[in-house]
Amino acid sequence: MTHTLTTAARAGCLAAAALLLACAAPAQAAAEREPAGDWLLLTVTPDDAQPGILPGAPAKDRPDATRGALLLCDPPRGHARAAHACAELDAANGRIADIPLRETHCPMIHAPVTAQARGQWRGQPVEYTQTFSNDCVMAARTGAVFTWDTQD
Structure with a gap:
């Protein structure tokens, strides 16, 4: 079975990954404060x-x-x-x-x-x-x- 992603689906995956990274950044920054x-x-x-x-x-x-x-x-x-x-x-x-x-x-x-x-x-x-x-x-x-x- 072959899966292909359309351009819109790829953009959606990239946006989700960026959102995950953006949410992780404040937690990492807070850990680095002390x-x-x-x-x-x-x-x-x-x-x-x-x-x-x-x-x-x-x-x-x-x-x-x-x-x-x-x-x-x-x-x-x-x-x-x-x-x-x-x-x-x-x-x-x-x-x-x-x-x-x-x-x-x-x-x-x-x-x-x-x-x-x-x-x-x-x-x-x-x-x-x-x-x-x-x-x-x-x-x-x-x-x-x-x-x-x-x-x-």
């Missing part, structure tokens, strides 16, 4: 921040703006100290508050910053918000996670 594996969306906001986020920009470029970065850990990327930050998070089971305090001497300057992280670590949600008296105290308490402005 990175797979371990990831954290990080922001550091000075107390007197101006509106807007300056992604991954060094503090010296615009110290009055919120700075942000997306830290990915498989493989480590997202900021200059990503490998160090991912290792610290791994040792603390993804809990930023459990990163060991680094011994350092910070100036007694009142320049508050709020560090925020949202994402997932080993399949568990991460939500972290803490205000520190200045950048130095934040770095001493959170390790490399929020210090993407400098190299290891």
Whole structure:
């Protein structure tokens, strides 16, 4: 038995295939919005921040703006100290508050910053918000996670 498709039937099949692909695209795009594996969306906001986020920009470029970065850990990327930050998070089971305090001497300057992280670590949600008296105290308490402005 031989089947032949007319031009109209072929056009109908092509339209149906295009419709199936178009319906699948939003589902795929939604799946791509959140990175797979371990990831954290990080922001550091000075107390007197101006509106807007300056992604991954060094503090010296615009110290009055919120700075942000997306830290990915498989493989480590997202900021200059990503490998160090991912290792610290791994040792603390993804809990930023459990990163060991680094011994350092910070100036007694009142320049508050709020560090925020949202994402997932080993399949568990991460939500972290803490205000520190200045950048130095934040770095001493959170390790490399929020210090993407400098190299290891």
